[in-house]
Amino acid sequence: MSLNCNEINTILSELDLPGSFIQEIVQPGFDTLAFRIVNKGSVSTIIICTAPQACRINETRTRIPKNEKPLRFNEFLKSHIQGMRINSCRQIALDRIIKMDVSTWKERFFIYIRLWSGAANVIVTDEAGIIQDCMFRRPKKGEVTGGTFEIQEREATAEEKKEALQKFPVRTFDEITAEYSGKNTATHSAAGSAKKEQPLTFNRKVDIFYSEHAHILSRETLLAQAQKWYNVKHSKMEAALQRLLEKQNNFSDAAKLKHTGDLILSFGQDAKGGMLDCTDYDTGLEVHIKIDPSKSVQENAAVYYEQYKKAVSGQDALAHDIDMAKKTIAALDAQYNAMLNEKNVIKIEQMLRKDTKPKQKTEKPHAGLHYEIDGWTIIVGRTAAENDELLRHTVKGQDMWLHARDYAGGYVFIRARRDKTVPLDILLYAGNLAVYHSKARRNGQADLYYTQVKYLRRAKNGPKGLVLPTQEKNLLVKIDEQRLRKLDELEKSAQSI
Structure with a gap:
């Protein structure tokens, strides 16, 4: 379950963030943020999670890995928020919405951290309440860049706090305390040390619980x-x-x-x-x-x-x-x-x-289409941009290049294999692809150039991807629907694995 309002206040009281600086911001996943905080010479990591049933903010000792490809919101925070001073950090009433006031000498922003399971979000606004960016963009709620974030800011009354404490008590995490004490006793006994063990902070208990015992994002x-x-x-x-x-x-x-x-x-x-x-x-x-x-x-x-x-x-x-x-x-x-x-x-x-x-969201190792048939690799560039990308970064001099003669179309490449000559059967598969991905498709056949990539030279001042072949040979290819169907089946079979 997510943190309740009283647990959030307990967390914030232990963190004591006012006066600290945000040294680094990492977003390891779409629903998780980590702030590396420097305060009076000490460094700590604050994790903010908006995953359903696990909404929380707490200090963590877990190493936070960076995402392989930087996420949009992380890039915004790095350019605008990273390096700022935290002036204040408090929960608005008992609404499970944290308001963090951050600034430099010339800029000031408010970071609203809403820890509602199923509707959690992190929203950054300027002093006028205009949204600069959000972790999750929700147009229907107006939570988009340029929208206005409206919230009634007030302090909870003593009566409200008393009622909330009865209804939403702060968890003690006794099982974690007992487990930790057992481990510490064994360690002290083995070391022969009489050092007094330090009690777990509430932040530490929360960190252990959500990393090892919580239903969402637990290791098990x-x-x-x-x-x-x-x-x-x-x-x-x-x-x-x-x-x-x-x-x-x-x-x-x-x-x-x-x-x-x-x-x-x-x-x-x-x-x-x-x-x-x-x-x-x-x-x-x-x-x-x-x-x-x-x-x-x-x-x-x-x-x-x-x-x-x-x-x-x-x-x-x-x-x-x-x-x-x-x-x-x-x-x-x-x-x-x-x-x-x-x-x-x-x-x-x-x-x-x-x-x-x-x-469809997986990043491909190279541009264009990719086919594996009888041990040979065929790559197809369908546009001028893909053709240029393949020529610059993918294919090598010994690879075979095919293109429809006198027709606009994509480039087809056959990957070279050591001590192997391209068989006629593979050449015909590649030739069918070259005709299919060209303006000659409606004719059902076309003459093709084919030569090795090392015999291509770029046309001076020509359009992107345009090359002039030398030592080329000619091949007349008629579209064979059976070959194209087999290539399509092979591609689908490869994608299903």
Whole structure:
């Protein structure tokens, strides 16, 4: 549960903030703020949490991790509030709204911290009550930049305070006190010290309770969420790996296909009807090979040789995909173990929030579309900006570049692989994407340039992303709906993992 009005007053009385300075402000999450406070030479960290059922303000000893990407409200506070002096900090009546008066020699602001579960907020206004920014912007309530924050400021009467104290008593947290005393006694006994133990402050009890015992943002709750997240992702990745291993097993007889072709070339002239009966010169066993009587010996052998080439090619691609799948699972295991070993609940929440973020909000490692097929990576830039971004920061000289000739369109890149030549099949997949993401799409086909990235040079004074190719080759590609459909399915499959 959140702090009640009397607990807030107890917290503020222990903090004694007037006269201190805000040295640093960190926002580790959307609903949490931390102020690093300097007062008479001592440094402390004040945490403000607006999470439902856990609204609070208290001093904390927990290390507050910075967010990977600075949040909007944090940037505002750093530029306007950080470094200011706290003139006063008090609760307005018994309304669970804290008013913090901060200023420098030339500016003054009021920070209103509303600790209402389900409607909590941190609002910064100027002296006239005009909102400068808020932790949560709520237009329907007028809590947006430029709005007016109106509140009736008054002091609670003695009668109101007495009634509130009976209705909302200050929690004693006896279980925390007992646990702490037990640990201290054991420590003193082991050390042989007779030093008198210091009683826990109310701030310290609150900090321990909300980090270890509270329902929201407790370590146990977060680790339960982490376990659920891990189990779902791990099961999907394991299922994908098993499918790849089964497919690899199907390709394990590739050598037999080549050997069958060799047998047809050796004994094909003895075939009768649609069957060739011969003795395998490797094993000495009698074998029976079904052939097409309408084809020549060489054509029948070529069928098996072609199947052998596809199987070998498939084995190489599968080996790459299996290796990538195993590395992904290992990375997931390491990530989950890091959460299990992390003691800082704010850090756990931050790690979990990052990995449960919706796919559309996840920052991509590079611009454009990304496809993985048969061990090859294809990247598509759909706009001039994406094309330019990929050329500047993503692709390298050995990568292949494709673009529709005489038509405006996106750039398509095939990532180079060591000691591998881009197969025609992969070139056709990339070519289909190049035609699809160009003005030639309505024609259903187009001539394409293709060359390595190192043979591209930027057009002087040309538009963003415009390049001039050299040593280019030409490829005529007709759109193959089946290829595009397979690429789309692969992308969706990758996103679901």
